[in-house]
Amino acid sequence: SQTIHQWPATLVQPVGSPLSLECTVEGTSNPNLYWYRQAAGRGLQLLFYSVGIGQISSEVPQNLSASRPQDRQFILSSKKLLLSDSGFYLCAWSSSGSSSLSGANVLTFGAGSRLTVL
């Protein structure tokens, strides 16, 4: 079965420091990968998605960047954190198949990473 791991679970960082959140998926190959952010009391905002190694699409201009160095690894980074970067970050994956029977349209989420920037 497929599993998705995200770490660290909790992170407290000072303004101006770098960030690296990591996400890995097991039990599948060539998944579509996603980073979402959930600010306090708000819904989920799609930040980045990737359909393959080195292929990153950005949905919203951010102080953040994403990379996919391996097929099942997705990294969210920042060189200098802002206070507004605080939030709950969720990684998700979906099958890259086109058939609804393959569950291609279901996103499965990791447990999330809570980032507090002070």
Next chain:
Amino acid sequence: AQTVTQSQPEMSVQEAETVTLSCTYDTSESDYYLFWYKQPPSRQMILVIRQEAYKQQNATENRFSVNFQKAAKSFSLKISDSQLGDAAMYFCAYRSARGGADGLTFGKGTHLIIQP
């Protein structure tokens, strides 16, 4: 661009009763998928139920069912026999069926409280 609206920031229901959470969406597409996700205090996003827009039959999963009204662009979630473990944030979400890797578009969520 698609939008998803959940007009109820918070709902409260007595244990064992039935509650309906509302969701409307806006799209120009004819083929798409709709979802309800649950986010308990642990913050893990859990899929509750999925509906394909081309299917007229409403999806059901045990105590969870939906009322999908395509013409009205409405997708409500009914929880029967509410249990304390149902307390969570519930998010309605939309995904295009046109292919590609588009992510989900979420509503802002409804906080469901279960009264014992």
